[in-house]
Amino acid sequence: MQIMLGDQHVTPEMEQTLRKDMGLDLPIQERFFRFLYNASRGNFGRSFFHRRPVMEVILERLPATIELTLCAMLIAIIVSIPLGVLAAVRKGTIYDRTSVVTAMVGVSMPGFWFGIILIILFSINLHWLPVSGRSTFSLSVPSVTGMLLIDTLLAGRVDSFIDAVKHLILPTITLGMAMGATLMQVTRASMMEVLKQDYILFAEAKGLKRRRVTFLHALKNALIPTVTVAAIQTGQLLGGNMIIETIFGWPGVGSLVVRAIFNRNYPLVQAAVLIYVMIYVLMNFIADILYTVLNPKVRI
Amino acid sequence: MMVTDTDPSENVFNNNAGGINQVEEKTVSLFSINIRNFLSNHLAVFASIIVISAIVVSIFSPWFAPHDPNKTNLFLRLQPPAWMEGGDWRHPLGADHLGRDILSRIIYGTRVSITVGFSVIFIATSIGILTGLVAGYLKGYFDIVISTIVDILLGFPYLIFAIALMAAMGPGFQNIILALVYKEWVIPCRVVRGETLAIKEIEYVEAAQAVGASRFHIMLREILPNILSPVIVVATTRMATVIILESSLSFLGLGVQPPTASWGNMVADGREFMLEAWWVSTFSGIAILILVLSMNIASLGLRDAFDPRFSES
Amino acid sequence: MEKETSNSLPPLLKIENLSTYFDTHSGLVKAVDGVDIKLYPGECLGVVGESGSGKSVTFLSVMGLIKKPGRIASGTIQFDGRELTIFNPRQYRCIRGKEIAMTLQDSLTALNPSIKIINQISEVLKEHDQEIAAQGKTAIKNRAVEMMKLVGIPDAENRLKNYPHQFSGGMRQRIMIAIALACKPKLLIADEPTTALDVTIQAQVLNLIADIRKELKMSVIIITHNLGVVAEYADRTVVMYAGQIVESGFTRDVILNPRHPYSQGLLKSIPRLSELDKAIHPIPGQVSDLVNLPAQCRFFSRCSQRSDECRKDIPIRKLNNHCEVRCLKVEA
Numbered sequence: 001m002q003i004m005l006g007d008q009h010v011t012p013e014m015e016q017t018l019r020k021d022m023g024l025d026l027p028i029q030e031r032f033f034r035f036l037y038n039a040s041r042g043n044f045g046r047s048f049f050h051r052r053p054v055m056e057v058i059l060e061r062l063p064a065t066i067e068l069t070l071c072a073m074l075i076a077i078i079v080s081i082p083l084g085v086l087a088a089v090r091k092g093t094i095y096d097r098t099s100v101v102t103a104m105v106g107v108s109m110p111g112f113w114f115g116i117i118l119i120i121l122f123s124i125n126l127h128w129l130p131v132s133g134r135s136t137f138s139l140s141v142p143s144v145t146g147m148l149l150i151d152t153l154l155a156g157r158v159d160s161f162i163d164a165v166k167h168l169i170l171p172t173i174t175l176g177m178a179m180g181a182t183l184m185q186v187t188r189a190s191m192m193e194v195l196k197q198d199y200i201l202f203a204e205a206k207g208l209k210r211r212r213v214t215f216l217h218a219l220k221n222a223l224i225p226t227v228t229v230a231a232i233q234t235g236q237l238l239g240g241n242m243i244i245e246t247i248f249g250w251p252g253v254g255s256l257v258v259r260a261i262f263n264r265n266y267p268l269v270q271a272a273v274l275i276y277v278m279i280y281v282l283m284n285f286i287a288d289i290l291y292t293v294l295n296p297k298v299r300i
Numbered sequence: 301m302m303v304t305d306t307d308p309s310e311n312v313f314n315n316n317a318g319g320i321n322q323v324e325e326k327t328v329s330l331f332s333i334n335i336r337n338f339l340s341n342h343l344a345v346f347a348s349i350i351v352i353s354a355i356v357v358s359i360f361s362p363w364f365a366p367h368d369p370n371k372t373n374l375f376l377r378l379q380p381p382a383w384m385e386g387g388d389w390r391h392p393l394g395a396d397h398l399g400r401d402i403l404s405r406i407i408y409g410t411r412v413s414i415t416v417g418f419s420v421i422f423i424a425t426s427i428g429i430l431t432g433l434v435a436g437y438l439k440g441y442f443d444i445v446i447s448t449i450v451d452i453l454l455g456f457p458y459l460i461f462a463i464a465l466m467a468a469m470g471p472g473f474q475n476i477i478l479a480l481v482y483k484e485w486v487i488p489c490r491v492v493r494g495e496t497l498a499i500k501e502i503e504y505v506e507a508a509q510a511v512g513a514s515r516f517h518i519m520l521r522e523i524l525p526n527i528l529s530p531v532i533v534v535a536t537t538r539m540a541t542v543i544i545l546e547s548s549l550s551f552l553g554l555g556v557q558p559p560t561a562s563w564g565n566m567v568a569d570g571r572e573f574m575l576e577a578w579w580v581s582t583f584s585g586i587a588i589l590i591l592v593l594s595m596n597i598a599s600l601g602l603r604d605a606f607d608p609r610f611s612e613s
Numbered sequence: 614m615e616k617e618t619s620n621s622l623p624p625l626l627k628i629e630n631l632s633t634y635f636d637t638h639s640g641l642v643k644a645v646d647g648v649d650i651k652l653y654p655g656e657c658l659g660v661v662g663e664s665g666s667g668k669s670v671t672f673l674s675v676m677g678l679i680k681k682p683g684r685i686a687s688g689t690i691q692f693d694g695r696e697l698t699i700f701n702p703r704q705y706r707c708i709r710g711k712e713i714a715m716t717l718q719d720s721l722t723a724l725n726p727s728i729k730i731i732n733q734i735s736e737v738l739k740e741h742d743q744e745i746a747a748q749g750k751t752a753i754k755n756r757a758v759e760m761m762k763l764v765g766i767p768d769a770e771n772r773l774k775n776y777p778h779q780f781s782g783g784m785r786q787r788i789m790i791a792i793a794l795a796c797k798p799k800l801l802i803a804d805e806p807t808t809a810l811d812v813t814i815q816a817q818v819l820n821l822i823a824d825i826r827k828e829l830k831m832s833v834i835i836i837t838h839n840l841g842v843v844a845e846y847a848d849r850t851v852v853m854y855a856g857q858i859v860e861s862g863f864t865r866d867v868i869l870n871p872r873h874p875y876s877q878g879l880l881k882s883i884p885r886l887s888e889l890d891k892a893i894h895p896i897p898g899q900v901s902d903l904v905n906l907p908a909q910c911r912f913f914s915r916c917s918q919r920s921d922e923c924r925k926d927i928p929i930r931k932l933n934n935h936c937e938v939r940c941l942k943v944e945a
Contacts, residue, residue, distance in 0.1 A: 104593060104596055104597065105589070105593060107596065108540065108544075108589055108592040108593035108595075108596050109588075109589050109592075110544050110547050110548060110551075110564075110567075110585060110588050110589070110592075111548070112547075112548060112551045112567060113547075113567050113581070113584075113585030113588065113589070114585075116567065116570070116571060116574065116581050116582075116585070117581075117582065117585065119574060120574055120578045120581075120582070124574060124575055124578070197722060198717055198719060198722035198723045199722060199723055199724055199725040199726070201678060201717065201723075202715075202716075202717055202723040202724070202725075202789070203725065204678060204709070205676055205678060205709055205710065205714070205715040205717075206709065206710035206714075206736070206737050206740070206792065206793075207705075207706045207707065207708065207709030207710030207711055207737075207740060207741060208706070208710070208736060208737075208740055209706065209740070210702070210706075212736070216728070217725050217728065220725075220727045220728070221725070221726065221727050235457065236457055236458070238457055238460070242459065242460070242463070243459075243548060243551065243552065246552075247571070257460075258463075258552065261463060261464075262553075269464065273460055273464055276457055276460050277456060277457070277460075280456070280457050294727075295727070296726060296727055296776045296778070297726055297776070297778050
């Protein structure tokens with residue numbers, strides 16, 4: 001109790017009321033079940049800080065996080081999978097080495113630092129891109145889906161769209177970098193494994209065109225582990241989200257949670273952790289499904 | 301020290317089955333070839349030297365650092381690095397917002413990163429080996445319990461778990477190590493369990509059982525030496541990740557508290573001054589990058605040396 | 614099942630002094646070292662040897678499928694009047710699958726696990742048979758069904774949409790053969806077609822190859838380490854050891870009257886049902902390390918007939934019109 005209230009001046013009556021309200025006077029098993037019961041009904045209690053139901057606060061900021069995560073995922077996939085394939089097919093050449101080195105650096109770089117460097121370079125020194133935030137207030141549009149990229153197009157405001165894109169670029173690159181680096185390594189390794197297989201030799205012995213062998217025969221099999229990893233990584237992106245959102249002032253769930261932790265906003269942190277875990281489990285589940293769908297051996 | 305020593309009792313087993321003898325011999329000679337293989341990988345050797353240097357620097361920081369890292373001097377506030385206008389070579393990388401020498405702080409920051417990295421990995425790997433051996437070899441009840449815990453812990457996204465723990469326990473050096481260990485032990489445990497399950501079936505374990513060796517003896521003397529190499533490789537790789545995690549937590553303010561320097565909180569400090577003093581954040585981050593990159597390269601080289609099958613020429 | 618081949622026709626495949634080397638970490642591996650082979654149209658040639666003898670590498674070289682760190686160091690390969698060693702990749706792709714086809718040993722790994730059988734057959738047709746391709750999907754599908762029936766896959770029409778793992782080993786091997794023969798090639802190279810199969814299935818597959826060979830008047834090369842296979846189906850046989858040919862000739866000569874000590878050893882080491890109580894005679898020793906080959910007969914360390922005069926590079930000699938042996942101890 002004391003931890004949560006921190007330094008605020010509290011009267012004993014207030015404390016009593018709060019205790020009762022939060023059910024802290026009940027034994028621990030009861031508290032746990034109460035939590036689950038409430039949670040399953042979507043009721044996470046009220047956030048101290050905002051004086052509103054926690055769920056409301058979180059859901060309000062969820063679209064921003066989803067938009068960022070999806071964009072990062074997309075960029076990571078679009079960039080790293082072709083690079084991984086290229087590196088594997090041209091093993092040992094300059095393409096291969098460059099890709100491997102880039103991936104290693106990408107994995108070794110702390111995300112928060114990379115984001116700051118990008119800001120220093122592109123926002124402060126070059127003035128190409130905005131420093132933080134999600135959009136410029138003057139260019140705001142009515143919110144339909146909560147995703148700026150879609151809403152701005154729906155409203156027909158190209159300038160707002162461009163503004164939204166500009167704000168998205170740096171956070172997306174930062175978030176996508178870690179995932180992209182790992183994805184590239186996985187794709188490359190998987191592709192190299194596949195290319196060593198007998199069925200590739202047989203496909204070549206059939207006189208098929210090289211492009212067909214690489215893409216249809218090889219990639220189809222090589223993508224199986226890649227896709228699985230991508231799904232799992234997306235679940236893990238949420239962890240990275242918190243720091244990146246804080247750095248870029250991105251109004252999503254991540255920065256909300258970070259602030260909540262520092263403000264000792266216990267209910268909100270609880271709710272957010274639960275949601276994160278749920279999404280993580282969901283992504284793992286999706287990864288399993290994808291694996292079953294893509295791998296004929298397992299399907300039947 | 302060789303991984304597989306020549307325990308006289310082991311020879312008794314070995315002589316009874318020629319095939320087993322060959323396996324034992326292979327393990328011994330493989331270890332020495334490993335070192336030669338590793339040394340021929342120049343990049344990995346270079347990376348290892350960097351890591352070792354970092355360790356040395358962390359131990360002997362006072363000798364390396366030109367200034368006291370915590371000494372504030374407001375006259376030097378936000379002084380630029382030496383090669384820029386306004387800087388001087390007494391503070392080669394400039395000074396932060398409290399006038400503290402950045403280079404010295406980076407040097408002292410090495411202590412935090414290296415200590416946390418090694419401690420976490422050491423503790424987590426030890427716990428992981430123990431639990432993995434028990435789960436893999438004894439199976440049954442132990443395995444179910446341990447595996448369930450492993451699966452649950454794996455289900456939590458790393459950073460959130462760590463942050464939640466830190467928030468509950470409070471910030472600080474020891475708490476960071478604890479928080480990270482909580483999740484980290486799971487990974488070596490999984491590896492060890494897998495390897496143990498695989499090796500369990502091989503003859504020399506059965507031979508040891510046949511002679512009546514105790515289960516504990518088997519776990520320790522027979523299985524352990526042979527699963528060591530993948531465990532070492534995993535441990536070195538994870539150390540790199542742990543260092544990044546520690547710096548992330550420090551960045552959020554959950555790590556060592558000011559005025560102690562850690563690379564993570566140095567980057568955080570510099571964030572306020574991105575506009576006018578980019579160097580406060582930049583150099584500490586470069587330090588993280590260099591150390592982590594070197595660890596990754598070194599562990600890759602280690603993996604190739606242990607198991608050339610996986611190397612790509 | 615033997616036929617006298619007519620030497621009046623020029624050879625379909627003529628390999629002369631072929632050497633294929635591999636540049637490995639441990640050194641230069643001379644997997645194939647100075648091999649000469651002639652194959653006549655309509656003939657079935659057996660290539661016998663143990664692992665490491667270079668038999669597979671020889672024919673991978675013919676197909677142009679040798680990849681780094683391997684290279685064809687010297688020699689010529691003439692197929693149907695064309696010189697293959699100077700082919701560029703595109704030219705090779707034109708003849709592979711169409712004029713020369715190859716099947717691999719392990720049918721499970723040789724068929725792509727993610728692609729349906731119908732597609733694995735039809736892609737060969739689409740690539741090489743313009744006529745059929747022009748006629749559309751149904752015509753291609755019908756031809757695929759035809760091929761499946763030809764190799765004896767029951768319920769072919771429905772099984773086209775299955776994946777390789779849904780078939781048994783014997784059926785997969787037959788599907789591989791179906792794919793290989795889809796465009797009616799002039800030459801089929803079957804690499805260990807029976808090694809991964811049960812004994813009963815082995816006979817079926819070999820008979821299948823023999824029947825199709827008769828029907829399409831195709832030349833066949835069977836690569837195997839099993840002398841029994843060769844004895845029954847090959848017209849002529851070539852015995853390889855450590856990258857070289859040590860004996861070649863008509864199968865009946867090689868089997869009934871082997872001249873090279875290695876061939877003799879091979880035949881002696883076959884356990885016979887009629888001699889169950891006799892001891893088995895394996896050839897002692899192992900294949901020498903292909904990296905540091907001393908300049909002597911490669912079979913030296915395992916040969917019971919060796920002597921000092923064998924300590925030099927042994928050339929291959931013609932014994933009569935059809936027989937060649939690489940051994941100094943054999944009289945002409």
